Amino acid sequence: MHIIELPELGHFALILALCMACVQMVMPLLGTLVRQPVWLAYAQPAAWGQFLFLTFSFACLTASFMLDDFSVAYIANNSNSALPWYYKFSAVWGSHEGSLLLWIWILSGWTFAVSLTRGLPAEILARVLAVMGAISVGFALFILATSDPFERILPRIPTDGADLNPLLQDFGLIVHPPLLYMGYVGFAVAFAFAITALWSGRLDAAWARWSRPWTTVAWIFLTLGITLGSWWAYYELGWGGWWFWDPVENASLMPWLVGTALMHSLAVTEKRGVFRSWTLLLAIFSFSLSLLGTFLVRSGVLNSVHAFAADPGRGFFILVLLGITIGGSLLLYALRVPKVNVKVRYALFSREVFLLVNNIILVVAMLTVLLGTIYPLLLDALGHGKISVGPPYFNALIAPQMILLAFFMGLGPLTEWKQARWQRLRQRLWWAAGATLVFGLVVLPFIYDGQWHFWVAMGMTVTLWIVLTSLRDLYEAARGRRGLAGVTASRWGMILGHLGLAMTAFGVTMVANYAEERDIRMALQEPVEVHGLNFTLTSLEHVEGPNYTAERAVVSVSGPDGAQISVLHPEKRLYAVRRMPMTEAAIDWGFTRDIYVAMGEPLADGAWAMRVHYKPFVRWLWFGGGFMALGGLLAACDKRYRSRVKRSEEAAAVTEVAV
Amino acid sequence: MRRLVLFIPLAIFLVLAVFFMRGLSLNPMERASTMIGQPLPEFSLKRLDAPHQVVTRDDLLGQVFLLNVWGSWCPSCYDEHEYIVAAAKAGVPVIGLNYKDTPEKAHEYLRKMGNPYQMNLQEPEGMRALAFDLGVYGAPETFLVDREGTIRYHLTGVVTETLLNETLLPEVRRWQKH
Numbered sequence: 001m002h003i004i005e006l007p008e009l010g011h012f013a014l015i016l017a018l019c020m021a022c023v024q025m026v027m028p029l030l031g032t033l034v035r036q037p038v039w040l041a042y043a044q045p046a047a048w049g050q051f052l053f054l055t056f057s058f059a060c061l062t063a064s065f066m067l068d069d070f071s072v073a074y075i076a077n078n079s080n081s082a083l084p085w086y087y088k089f090s091a092v093w094g095s096h097e098g099s100l101l102l103w104i105w106i107l108s109g110w111t112f113a114v115s116l117t118r119g120l121p122a123e124i125l126a127r128v129l130a131v132m133g134a135i136s137v138g139f140a141l142f143i144l145a146t147s148d149p150f151e152r153i154l155p156r157i158p159t160d161g162a163d164l165n166p167l168l169q170d171f172g173l174i175v176h177p178p179l180l181y182m183g184y185v186g187f188a189v190a191f192a193f194a195i196t197a198l199w200s201g202r203l204d205a206a207w208a209r210w211s212r213p214w215t216t217v218a219w220i221f222l223t224l225g226i227t228l229g230s231w232w233a234y235y236e237l238g239w240g241g242w243w244f245w246d247p248v249e250n251a252s253l254m255p256w257l258v259g260t261a262l263m264h265s266l267a268v269t270e271k272r273g274v275f276r277s278w279t280l281l282l283a284i285f286s287f288s289l290s291l292l293g294t295f296l297v298r299s300g301v302l303n304s305v306h307a308f309a310a311d312p313g314r315g316f317f318i319l320v321l322l323g324i325t326i327g328g329s330l331l332l333y334a335l336r337v338p339k340v341n342v343k344v345r346y347a348l349f350s351r352e353v354f355l356l357v358n359n360i361i362l363v364v365a366m367l368t369v370l371l372g373t374i375y376p377l378l379l380d381a382l383g384h385g386k387i388s389v390g391p392p393y394f395n396a397l398i399a400p401q402m403i404l405l406a407f408f409m410g411l412g413p414l415t416e417w418k419q420a421r422w423q424r425l426r427q428r429l430w431w432a433a434g435a436t437l438v439f440g441l442v443v444l445p446f447i448y449d450g451q452w453h454f455w456v457a458m459g460m461t462v463t464l465w466i467v468l469t470s471l472r473d474l475y476e477a478a479r480g481r482r483g484l485a486g487v488t489a490s491r492w493g494m495i496l497g498h499l500g501l502a503m504t505a506f507g508v509t510m511v512a513n514y515a516e517e518r519d520i521r522m523a524l525q526e527p528v529e530v531h532g533l534n535f536t537l538t539s540l541e542h543v544e545g546p547n548y549t550a551e552r553a554v555v556s557v558s559g560p561d562g563a564q565i566s567v568l569h570p571e572k573r574l575y576a577v578r579r580m581p582m583t584e585a586a587i588d589w590g591f592t593r594d595i596y597v598a599m600g601e602p603l604a605d606g607a608w609a610m611r612v613h614y615k616p617f618v619r620w621l622w623f624g625g626g627f628m629a630l631g632g633l634l635a636a637c638d639k640r641y642r643s644r645v646k647r648s649e650e651a652a653a654v655t656e657v658a659v
Numbered sequence: 660m661r662r663l664v665l666f667i668p669l670a671i672f673l674v675l676a677v678f679f680m681r682g683l684s685l686n687p688m689e690r691a692s693t694m695i696g697q698p699l700p701e702f703s704l705k706r707l708d709a710p711h712q713v714v715t716r717d718d719l720l721g722q723v724f725l726l727n728v729w730g731s732w733c734p735s736c737y738d739e740h741e742y743i744v745a746a747a748k749a750g751v752p753v754i755g756l757n758y759k760d761t762p763e764k765a766h767e768y769l770r771k772m773g774n775p776y777q778m779n780l781q782e783p784e785g786m787r788a789l790a791f792d793l794g795v796y797g798a799p800e801t802f803l804v805d806r807e808g809t810i811r812y813h814l815t816g817v818v819t820e821t822l823l824n825e826t827l828l829p830e831v832r833r834w835q836k837h
Contacts, residue, residue, distance in 0.1 A: 076734070153734050159732075277665075281668060285668075288672075295679070315683045319679055322676070323676055326672055327669065327672060327673065327676070330672055331669055333665065333669075334662070337665055374678070377679070377682045378678055381678050579759065579784065
């Protein structure tokens with residue numbers, strides 16, 4: 001075996017994985033049709049085989065990248081012999097073909113994990129695996145037919161590669177796509193459980209219990225992925241912004257919004273047995289939006305700073321996949337959701353209703369983002385020309401929705417299930433409400449610059465409201481015999497998650513209202529003042545990187561008293577192969593502020609145009625994302641899920657499964 | 660009645676799908692071809708075969724010609740080369756813009772593959788001249804320029820037999836008649 005045949009082996013393994021996925025999809029289907037339980041048993045080994053072959057296939061592509069095999073078109077277009085090894089590694093998913101292979105590999109990984117679950121009735125497991133196998137079949141066909149990463153350029157093999165897009169040559173981009181895909185694809189599990197529930201007609205609370213931990217884990221990955229993406233955009237794109245309402249960002253935000261709704265709705269369905277059809281719909285939505293995101297990014301129907309794979313042929317294929325998956329599941333939903341109302345009753349004034357209200361707000365927010373994202377496409381299709389919807393639209397519509405969301409978010413945890421008592425709620429809330437109004441609306445907005453701003457007041461109110469109600473909830477939880485030790489992991493998870501959102505809200509408010517941003521001319525040894533700080537360009541040096549050359553500025557930052565705060569080294573890089581200039585911003589970060597310097601263009605007399613930002617509390621918005629993910633992790637690790645295994649086994653033993 | 664309500668999500672999705680379908684058939688590359696109708700930018704570049712000779716925009720005007728951006732480093736340029744030769748054989752003047760290349764490698768390429776070009780301009784690595792002003796982001800790209808120096812057609816990617824016979828040559832004839 002020649003090492004040079006790695007791409008062919010990878011390609012072959014991908015085909016074998018497709019065969020495995022077909023078995024995984026078809027055998028349980030036939031098994032349930034002809035009532036042959038033995039056939040159901042094919043699903044599990046097929047899922048293992050699929051994972052094994054895709055892992056091998058992915059390893060082949062990775063190895064070919066490491067060995068600089070430029071006879072492979074995808075590698076020739078996305079790598080270079082001078083690229084450091086860790087970027088060769090991340091270049092595997094640096095563009096369309098490889099990122100799809102990563103997508104399907106992660107899907108097979110989730111499938112593998114699901115196939116190892118204990119305590120699921122064999123028949124349910126087989127059906128879930130069949131649904132996931134069907135998704136795999138679709139994507140494997142898509143890769144093999146339109147986006148083969150193993151295709152060779154023969155006989156004229158390029159001597160070197162065209163290099164990885166310099167924007168992607170960054171640590172953030174090594175981890176960001178895998179995290180994001182773990183999240184996207186993870187929603188396929190909840191989707192598969194939902195389809196199974198509709199298909200088998202078994203719509204009891206059990207499926208909510210089974211899909212809950214999977215949904216939470218997928219949500220954690222998506223949260224981390226989005227947070228990291230926002231952080232990357234902040235320091236790498238050189239504009240100092242942290243969210244651009246770009247179609248690709250929106251494509252990740254939409255499943256997140258619906259996934260958040262799903263996570264909460266699953267809790268209600270599991271605990272109270274209500275909202276079943278709504279939860280099913282959300283499960284279908286969250287994965288559908290992940291697929292829609294793939295379509296929007298990969299088909300090139302939308303213009304975006306991220307779009308690096310525009311191809312209508314591929315777009316058509318994904319659209320067909322989308323039609324089958326989303327259209328099919330929504331049709332199944334419309335036909336199979338039971339008409340019978342559940343007997344469980346709840347009053348209008350109860351935790352169920354507050355959670356439902358927030359679910360609806362989240363879905364409305366998703367629709368707002370969806371409309372803004374595809375509006376240019378709609379207009380274009382109707383022949384009204386190409387326009388784009390800017391951040392003003394999103395900010396104007398999303399901000400009020402988030403305020404409403406925060407209001408109910410504070411109420412929810414302190415309200416009882418079924419029928420809340422007004423007396424009790426008032427007693428729990430009055431001091432939080434009072435403090436929020438006094439400090440959030442009146443006191444805090446003055447602190448930073450002595451002036452009252454409407455949006456600062458709103459932001460502070462939201463932050464304080466969530467923090468104070470969460471603390472009150474913690475107090476309620478810790479009132480038991482064991483105090484704080486008696487608070488369950490999932491309760492901690494919820495509190496941390498909500499506090500995380502408050503941190504993000506705080507960071508967003510501060511940076512949106514108080515950030516200072518100046519484009520200035522900096523000459524050597526001439527201090528320039530921004531936000532009371534003195535910025536001095538002390539020297540310029542030339543730097544040779546592995547695959548780029550750069551001008552590096554040394555900027556000294558000192559306070560009003562002349563004491564040096566920090567020395568920053570922003571760079572302007574020129575990547576040799578792609579001739580692409582890149583801005584490496586230099587950031588002095590802190591809990592209360594970031595000082596951000598990026599190099600613009602050289603001016604006459606050795607001076608440079610520089611962009612200087614002063615960003616108060618900007619870190620908090622990413623810390624918030626981290627806290628939310630941590631909250632999710634605690635919730636997913638709760639002991640209940642371990643003890644639950646036994647219970648669902650018991651349930652399986654006594655439940656007659658209708659085929 | 661309630662059953663019908665359940666079909667709403669499906670209906671919304673179907674409407675969206677129709678729009679997506681329509682969106683796919685709209686040319687997503689249209690936005691990139693902002694050069695059509697624009698004058699060919701001013702430049703002054705060295706000739707590849709006669710480096711002492713400098714060519715400017717005015718030297719090229721007066722004929723309808725194709726401006727083909729190529730490089731010996733670009734695998735797709737090898738693929739389209741036979742159709743560039745075919746265009747030249749059909750009597751269309753083709754000006755080459757040798758992009759991000761070295762003269763040695765470029766000469767080697769022309770010696771091996773044949774030289775269909777009326778002349779070749781050099782725009783070596785790092786130089787920001789004609790290709791930069793034309794918004795070229797890769798090779799090959801081909802521009803059709805009329806007698807007055809206005810860009811009339813812009814192709815990003817490889818010239819194929821179909822493209823040559825059904826689009827490029829008819830476009831050239833059309834502008835020659837103008």
